[in-house]
Amino acid sequence: MPIAIVGAGLSGCVIAHELADAGFQCEVFESRDHIGGNCHTQRDPDTGVMVHTYGPHIFHTDKADVWAYISRFLEMVPYQHRVKATVKGEVYSLPVNLHTINQFFHKAMRPDEARAFIQALAEPMENPQTFEQQALAFVGKDLYEAFFKGYTTKQWGMAPDQLPASILKRLPLRFNYDDSYFNHPWIAIPKEGYTPLFEKLLDHDNIHVHLNHPFTPAQAKDFEHVFYSGPLDAWFDYRHGRLLYRTLDFEKQILTDTQDYQGIAVMNYPDANIPYTRITEHKHFAPWEQDRHRGTVIYTEFSRHCEENDIPYYPVRLAQGQTQLEAYQTLARETEGVTFIGRLGTFQYLDMDVTIDQALKTVHTFIQQH
Known part of the structure; x- marks a missing residue:
């Protein structure tokens, strides 16, 4: 019987690739019309800017094996991520x-x-x-x-x-003038965006991808095993109520008559009276190609509670009162034939490198046991 991988994001694609290389037949089910999950990138046709469709993703890690892994599939270009914040009309450096x-x-x-x-x-x-x-x-x-x-x-x-x-x-406090956002030894962005990573991971004779194809628990019986990266509570039909997730709305502007909107990739807006959290300018995530652009693309980002038909971006863990989450985690441990993976499946806020690391450890354990 084949193995089902639910979700063609980072966790699902890494697991599918490793399983396929080990000789397993894999069926990847993705409810959206593209691969890559929230890491999906595509070039804007009007400006030529490489756009991070669901918000910016900067790859950073201190894990040599994870860096070596992603570098097998992509040309990673060193990138120093810097963030500014506008507070009461003045601009400051962060962190x-x-x-x-x-x-x-x-x-x-x-x-x-x-x-x-x-x-x-x-x-x-x-x-x-x-x-x-x-x-x-x-x-x-x-x-x-x-x-x-x-x-x-x-x-x-x-x-x-x-x-x-x-x-x-997770955030540093520095008593020098270093304004680099991350401390990790490897900080980079793929030269041609993240989508080629997923294309290469899934380009295997043992992998079949089904886009626009949601997967239900009832289908699990047709597979030897299921690796599930969707929302943890959704798999159990919200038996203990809905867990808290946040979603993001982006007000996208394509400015063909502006070459540089804000002079930096990310400008935060911490003031409580401003409804959005930040503005991102995507051309600055690829400084090596700015001469190619015919304008710029900006996203004004709004965060809100995730409703039933929204895309969940990240889980919300509370300081107290985790009994609902613990109930779902117990169900997950007791569910045979299903491994819950990724941010949503494990209900953790995971950076990209940790996501890859967890996926590799999970799939290699599975391969050894089978």
């Missing part, structure tokens, strides 16, 4: 660094002075549990309210004191 601190407080501190200054502002807590507690212990009230509180409330749709501290722990 918070020495320049941000000096500019915000109208000072000219050296690193040691700034470190002591922030420590005096911080509100230490032995074991912060919520995003707000972590932020106050991290940078103090002023920087928290300027850069984190409003943005986080808009991004997650709830107050920061309801969210876990782990969300903020």
Whole structure:
């Protein structure tokens, strides 16, 4: 019997490729009309800009094996991701660094002075549990309210004191002028976008892809095993109610008479009175080809609660009250013949490199056992 892979995103395509190479027959089912999931990219015909259809994806990792894996399929071009934030009419660098601190407080501190200054502002807590507690212990009230509180409330749709501290722990605080967004040794974007990765992963005689083809649990009996990357609660027909996911709306503008809209790939808008979270300008994700463009493409990004017919982008884990999630996780462990994978299937906020790493470990374990 063949193996079913539900979802042609990063997890599903990596697993399908590895299974096919090991001799398994794979049927990939994708409910959308394209492969690549939320990493799908395509070139805008009016401007020539490579557009990240579902929002920007920057590949970054400290995992040498994952870097080697993705480099087998794509020409990865080094890329330094930088982010700015407009706060009350002024532009600052993110993540918070020495320049941000000096500019915000109208000072000219050296690193040691700034470190002591922030420590005096911080509100230490032995074991912060919520995003707000972590932020106050991290940078103090002023920087928290300027850069984190409003943005986080808009991004997650709830107050920061309801969210876990782990969300903020992913972001650095620097006491030098380094404004690179990521610390990882490998930071890059594919020269021709991400879609070729999925095309190459699925280009195998043992893989058959079905687009515009949702998969239901009733179909599982026709397969030796199912790898499922859809929403965890959907597989169980929402038996314990709907888990919380966020979705994104993009207001896309194609500007053929503008060569550079904002001068940077990402501009955040943390102010609570501004309805959107950020504006992304996609030509800046491929600086090596900007001379080819006949204009620019920008996305104004709005985050909201995911409704029944929306595309879920990422799960919302609360600081407390995980009994509903635990009930679904118990069902998943008890379900034979199905492996739940990816952001939605495992209900985790996963970066691309972690997604690949988890997919490889999952599929190699399966191959060894079969």
